[in-house]
Amino acid sequence: MSSKFPLVTLLGPTAVGKTTFAVQLALELDAEIISADSRQVFRGMDIGTGKDISDYKITNHVISSHLIDIAEPGTEYNVFQFQQDFQVARDLIISKGKSPLMCGGTGLYLESVLLGYNLVDVPVNEVLRQQLSELANDELIKRISSYRPLHNTTDILDRERLIRAIEIELYKQQNNHQQLAIDFVHTPVLGIRFDRKTVRERITTRLRQRLNEGMIEEVQHLLDQGISKEQLMFYGLEYKYLTLYLSGEISYNEMFRLLNTAIHQFAKRQMTWFRRMENKGIKIFWLEGEVGPELNHAKALNYLKSFQTFSGK
RNA sequence: GGUGUCGUAGCUCAGUUGGUAGAGCAACGGACUGAAAAUCCGUGUGUCACUGGUUCAAUUCCAGUCGACACCA
Numbered sequence: 174m175s176s177k178f179p180l181v182t183l184l185g186p187t188a189v190g191k192t193t194f195a196v197q198l199a200l201e202l203d204a205e206i207i208s209a210d211s212r213q214v215f216r217g218m219d220i221g222t223g224k225d226i227s228d229y230k231i232t233n234h235v236i237s238s239h240l241i242d243i244a245e246p247g248t249e250y251n252v253f254q255f256q257q258d259f260q261v262a263r264d265l266i267i268s269k270g271k272s273p274l275m276c277g278g279t280g281l282y283l284e285s286v287l288l289g290y291n292l293v294d295v296p297v298n299e300v301l302r303q304q305l306s307e308l309a310n311d312e313l314i315k316r317i318s319s320y321r322p323l324h325n326t327t328d329i330l331d332r333e334r335l336i337r338a339i340e341i342e343l344y345k346q347q348n349n350h351q352q353l354a355i356d357f358v359h360t361p362v363l364g365i366r367f368d369r370k371t372v373r374e375r376i377t378t379r380l381r382q383r384l385n386e387g388m389i390e391e392v393q394h395l396l397d398q399g400i401s402k403e404q405l406m407f408y409g410l411e412y413k414y415l416t417l418y419l420s421g422e423i424s425y426n427e428m429f430r431l432l433n434t435a436i437h438q439f440a441k442r443q444m445t446w447f448r449r450m451e452n453k454g455i456k457i458f459w460l461e462g463e464v465g466p467e468l469n470h471a472k473a474l475n476y477l478k479s480f481q482t483f484s485g486k
Numbered sequence: 487g488g489u490g491u492c493g494u495a496g497c498u499c500a501g502u503u504g505g506u507a508g509a510g511c512a513a514c515g516g517a518c519u520g521a522a523a524a525u526c527c528g529u530g531u532g533u534c535a536c537u538g539g540u541u542c543a544a545u546u547c548c549a550g551u552c553g554a555c556a557c558c559a
Contacts, residue, residue, distance in 0.1 A: 187523080212523060222523085253520045281522050290519050324518045325526040334521075341520060369514095409523040434512075439523055445516065 178202075180263070180357045181477065183276045184209075184283055185365035186443040187436065188375040189462050192228045194365060195276040196236045197470055202274065202477075205237040205266045207259060209277030209286070212408060214255075215246045217395060220388040221411035223379075239266070247400040253292045255282045280446030287455050289356030295344040305336045313339065320346070361480045362455055363473050364447060367462035369440075376436045380429070383411070393419055410435055 181202065183195045195206055206229075208214075212222040219225070229236045239262035244250045259275070259282075266273045277283060285292070305313060313335045317328065320342035329335055367375065392415040395405060405416045414432035417423045423431065451457055458476045460469040 210523090211521085249521055251520045252522080256519095279522065281519075285519065288519090292519065295520080321519095325524095328525090330525080331521085337520070407521065407524065411523080413523085436523080437512095441514085442523090446518090446522090449517085 177272050178360055178477070178481075179273075180286075180360040181272065181274045182209075182283065182287065182357075182360065182362040183274065183365070184362065184447065184457070185278060186372060186440040186447075187223070187278055188372060188379050188440065189365040189367055190466065191276055191278065191365060192223070192225070194466060194470070194473075195274060196229055196231050197466070198363075198473060199236045199274050200231055200234060201470075201474060202272045204272035204274040205239065205269075207262045207266070207273055207275045208238055208240045209255070209259075209275050209279050209282040210241075211250065211255075211279040211282060213241050213277075214244045214250050215248075215408075216242045216244070217246050217391070217398070218408070218412070220383050220386060220391050221415070237266075246395055246398070247404050252281055252285050252290070253294075256285050256290065256292055257294075259286055278443050280443060280450065284446075284450055284453075284455075287357050287360075287362065287450065288453065289358075293341075293345055293348070295341045298340055298344070301340055301343065302336055305339060310335070317342065358455060361477055362457045363476070364457040364459045365462055365469070366444070366459055369444075371463065372440050373437050376440065377433055380433055380436065384429070389415060389419070392416060410439060 181198075181204065183191060183198065185191050198204070199206055210222065212218060213224045215222070224241060229238055240255070240258055243258065263273045275283070275286065284290070305316075308316075310329075310332060313332070314323075314329050317323065317335060317338050320339070323329065328338060366372075388411060392405065392412060395412075396402070396416070396419065402416055402420060405412045407413075411432065414423070414428050414435065418425060418428035447457060458473075460472055462469070464472075
């Protein structure tokens with residue numbers, strides 16, 4: 174395929190084979206992959222996040238990937254940073270004359286790019302932080318609620334985050350910044366999905382494999398590195414339940430059962446997010462996983478071809 | 487073979503002194519622009535094992551059948 178898209182996206186819930194599919198597609202499109210995965214950004218979190226470098230090798234090529242292993246485990250990463258990093262990665266890929274292929278399952282991150290969220294780079298305001306630090310939590314909550322509706326309790330659980338949220342909102346109000354915010358609504362978006370029941374089976378099978386392939390040791394290693402239990406728990410899923418298991422709070426069987434269910438529920442939430450994206454006007458070309466990768470690959474290429482014709486490029 | 491207990495939602499079980507039934511988990515739907523694999527909200531999905539009987543009315547009482555478990559042989 175010769176002419177280039179400003180962006181091609183491949184999304185889907187966990188355990189549908191996105192990476193392998195993306196790598197094959199990247200080879201065809203002469204593309205490099207930008208990962209949109211909120212957990213694969215962390216170094217040392219490999220098996221638990223399904224990060225497998227060997228996946229990027231195909232025949233005798235290695236497909237370049239971006240936004241993987243770019244943050245220290247134990248630190249935080251967020252949409253704003255993702256959007257920034259995405260821009261840099263995309264510019265780099267284009268400057269090499271290649272195509273950017275965004276691939277991942279983190280709905281918020283995908284949407285922030287596709288809908289062009291206007292996220293402003295808000296500097297630290299020490300004076301404000303000093304003032305706010307003297308207020309009671311109730312006061313802080315009242316302040317942030319007066320600026321914007323609360324999304325959920327994540328907004329108000331943590332004092333530090335509460336103060337940061339006020340800092341951001343105040344800055345936006347006072348500075349009237351219209352950030353770059355390019356949207357990619359009219360670029361092709363491919364999705365892979367399976368029947369819900371099949372996804373569950375795939376998740377369970379994969380979980381068994383990962384447990385046998387050193388996932389427990391991986392989490393133990395992170396704990397040994399000094400990453401706090403709380404932080405690991407907040408990363409969720411594998412990191413949460415394996416931490417509970419390793420600290421003796423739940424048995425192996427409980428861990429398996431709870432984690433398995435949690436991943437099933439996660440896949441469902443991912444699908445909910447994709448439906449929301451469709452409702453917001455993002456057209457997703459769904460490839461049914463049951464059909465098999467070969468046929469889906471052909472379908473995907475066809476769709477991209479028709480997309481070009483349609484948009485007159 | 488005999489005696490007893492039990493059979494209610496996908497699972498574990500409540501319950502109805504007779505007026506067609508809930509809880510937890512699962513499942514399903516949704517919200518979510520600075521932690522998003524997080525966080526939060528909503529929804530009961532059912533031949534009350536089966537067949538008869540009593541009754542205005544049976545998931546509930548009675549009898550039988552089937553199944554599970556326990557004990558006795």
